Amino acid sequence: MPIRRDKRDRYVEIEVSTPPEPLWVRCESCGELIFRQKLQENQYVCPRCGAYFFLSAQDRVASLVDGGSFVELPPPQVVEDPLGFSDQVSYKERLGRARAETGLSEAVLAGTANVQGIPVVLAVMDFRFIGGSMGVGVGEILCQAMEHALQEGKPFVLVVSSGGARVQEGVLSLLQMVKVVAAREALARAGIPYIAILTYPSTGGVLASIGSIADLTIAEEGALIGFAGPRVIEQTTGERLPPGFQTAKFALEHGMVDAVVPRAKLREELARALSVLVDER
Amino acid sequence: MNEAERLKVLEEKAAELRRLAEENGLDLSAEIAVLEQKIAELRRAIQEGLSPWGRVQLARRPDRPSGLPFVQALCDSFYELRGDRIVGDDPALRGGFAKLKGKRIAILFHQRGATPEEQRQARFGMASAQGYWKARRIMKVAARLRLPLLTLINTPGAYPGVQAEAHNIAGAIAACIWQMLQHPAPTLAVILGEGGSGGAVALAAADRVLILENATYSVISPEGAASILWKDAKFAEKAAENLKLTAQELLALGAVDEVIPEAPGGAHTDFQGTVEAVRGAVLRHLSELSALPLDELLRLRYKRYRHVGSAGGAD
Numbered sequence: 209m210p211i212r213r214d215k216r217d218r219y220v221e222i223e224v225s226t227p228p229e230p231l232w233v234r235c236e237s238c239g240e241l242i243f244r245q246k247l248q249e250n251q252y253v254c255p256r257c258g259a260y261f262f263l264s265a266q267d268r269v270a271s272l273v274d275g276g277s278f279v280e281l282p283p284p285q286v287v288e289d290p291l292g293f294s295d296q297v298s299y300k301e302r303l304g305r306a307r308a309e310t311g312l313s314e315a316v317l318a319g320t321a322n323v324q325g326i327p328v329v330l331a332v333m334d335f336r337f338i339g340g341s342m343g344v345g346v347g348e349i350l351c352q353a354m355e356h357a358l359q360e361g362k363p364f365v366l367v368v369s370s371g372g373a374r375v376q377e378g379v380l381s382l383l384q385m386v387k388v389v390a391a392r393e394a395l396a397r398a399g400i401p402y403i404a405i406l407t408y409p410s411t412g413g414v415l416a417s418i419g420s421i422a423d424l425t426i427a428e429e430g431a432l433i434g435f436a437g438p439r440v441i442e443q444t445t446g447e448r449l450p451p452g453f454q455t456a457k458f459a460l461e462h463g464m465v466d467a468v469v470p471r472a473k474l475r476e477e478l479a480r481a482l483s484v485l486v487d488e489r
Numbered sequence: 490m491n492e493a494e495r496l497k498v499l500e501e502k503a504a505e506l507r508r509l510a511e512e513n514g515l516d517l518s519a520e521i522a523v524l525e526q527k528i529a530e531l532r533r534a535i536q537e538g539l540s541p542w543g544r545v546q547l548a549r550r551p552d553r554p555s556g557l558p559f560v561q562a563l564c565d566s567f568y569e570l571r572g573d574r575i576v577g578d579d580p581a582l583r584g585g586f587a588k589l590k591g592k593r594i595a596i597l598f599h600q601r602g603a604t605p606e607e608q609r610q611a612r613f614g615m616a617s618a619q620g621y622w623k624a625r626r627i628m629k630v631a632a633r634l635r636l637p638l639l640t641l642i643n644t645p646g647a648y649p650g651v652q653a654e655a656h657n658i659a660g661a662i663a664a665c666i667w668q669m670l671q672h673p674a675p676t677l678a679v680i681l682g683e684g685g686s687g688g689a690v691a692l693a694a695a696d697r698v699l700i701l702e703n704a705t706y707s708v709i710s711p712e713g714a715a716s717i718l719w720k721d722a723k724f725a726e727k728a729a730e731n732l733k734l735t736a737q738e739l740l741a742l743g744a745v746d747e748v749i750p751e752a753p754g755g756a757h758t759d760f761q762g763t764v765e766a767v768r769g770a771v772l773r774h775l776s777e778l779s780a781l782p783l784d785e786l787l788r789l790r791y792k793r794y795r796h797v798g799s800a801g802g803a804d
Contacts, residue, residue, distance in 0.1 A: 348798075390794045416660075420663040
């Protein structure tokens with residue numbers, strides 16, 4: 209799904225049918241037909257108008273780390289569908305579909321990697337997987353990644369792309385917010401640096417926990433950063449949203465992030481941040 | 490006539506008898522006692538037959554014991570602290586120092602307001618960024634003074650507004666959770682009414698979490714879940730069943746540690762009884778937690794949250 213801004217400078221999500229992958233993709237922002245391979249080479253940014261498309265966790269990892277250096281951490285075993293949740297579709301079925309569509313076991317992919325030669329533990333969330341939402345599985349992967357960073361003495365890097373807590377796991381999702389902050393506290397006590405990269409979207413329970421308490425926070429240009437989504441705010445309060453509300457620039461101007469960086473420069477920026485946080489080897 | 494209507498009729502009859510007895514100097518105590526027993530039985534039956542959605546309605550009642558009147562009844566004395574020391578104050582989330590049966594504590598609580606004017610001011614208990622930055626500040630003061638921290642939760646959720654976002658409400662909630670996990674003294678949360686999402690969990694990262702029998706604790710309101718997943722808020726009742734948000738369901742999931750019983754018709758029918766039940770439970774838990782050395786307290790706190798919902802819960 210690509211994202212773009214409308215005339216009032218807000219983000220709009222556009223539904224695009226994904227499988228089977230067509231050779232050409234239309235940018236819903238400017239209407240340009242883009243050869244898929246060209247879009248991929250441009251890190252899923254429209255070469256004509258600069259609109260950002262969602263990046264899969266796999267593509268995000270590839271865009272940030274040294275080639276061939278990523279090794280996934282073993283995925284943990286957790287109880288699936290702890291509430292036996294069912295809406296129009298059962299949660300088990302939603303999970304199965306998300307796995308088939310993304311090739312991921314959960315909405316976050318975690319492993320060890322090198323960023324311009326600096327070893328890190330990296331966790332990357334994927335919005336395609338049930339909105340990148342955090343339930344028990346995502347919480348557990350994040351905690352184990354932080355614990356691995358602690359054991360290895362490597363910085364922890366998290367790329368957020370999440371709508372928030374996973375509704376289908378109810379209060380257990382809400383309590384993942386406490387769980388990941390508990391693991392983050394252990395990192396802090398050991399003096400291990402934690403860098404967060406906020407992308408589209410960084411909202412809800414993920415932003416109101418692990419996403420907001422890094423030692424250094426970078427926003428990708430094109431990010432959406434906020435507790436409540438724009439629609440919820442408009443519907444609940446009737447307030448008109450100011451231009452540029454909840455953009456990366458808004459977050460920078462309101463003191464929430466340390467830098468705003470275009471996608472193409474993110475790897476370099478991350479390496480620069482890491483280089484001042486780790487000792488020379 | 491349904492059960493609620495029958496209850497109302499019985500209650501009116503009992504009131505009438507009491508009035509007659511008083512006005513005419515009659516001894517009707519036997520008749521009144523029979524009626525009161527019937528009322529209690531009926532209330533209990535209503536209680537037991539409540540659906541999750543029915544409990545959501547009870548939890549949201551504006552006359553539910555909570556807020557400042559509850560704190561004043563619960564504690565021997567209370568001194569309020571105001572303001573976040575950055576931009577402002579928030580009437581929806583309040584706190585300060587208190588004495589509870591002679592013991593010094595710090596307390597934080599949501600204020601929903603009883604009158605329409607109070608409710609409007611307190612945005613029905615939806616605290617904004619200032620509220621959570623103030624809560625974090627009070628937590629830090631309490632940490633400095635090594636005071637046990639008691640939080641009383643009753644909120645539909647944190648306030649979704651433009652100013653709240655501009656003042657980093659997400660960061661404030663995260664900071665509260667982090668601060669509470671580090672607190673160098675016992676922490677105890679009691680969910681009195683609605684435990685709504687991030688606005689509730691910000692005050693609930695406690696050593697122990699207690700909940701009143703008809704209170705709820707949920708990641709999202711049933712209406713919110715219904716509009717996201719069913720694309721129609723009319724499915725709220727169905728969502729309430731799926732979310733497992735009632736006290737007994739939360740206890741089974743390990744999300745809360747104890748359920749505090751309510752009066753047969755709900756906590757709002759017995760303010761003083763609710764105060765005493767909560768005070769008894771709070772004092773018991775605080776005294777158990779206070780007996781633990783700090784490193785053990787922190788170890789148990791970490792363990793309580795690290796394994797929430799995970800298969801491996803080993804020590």
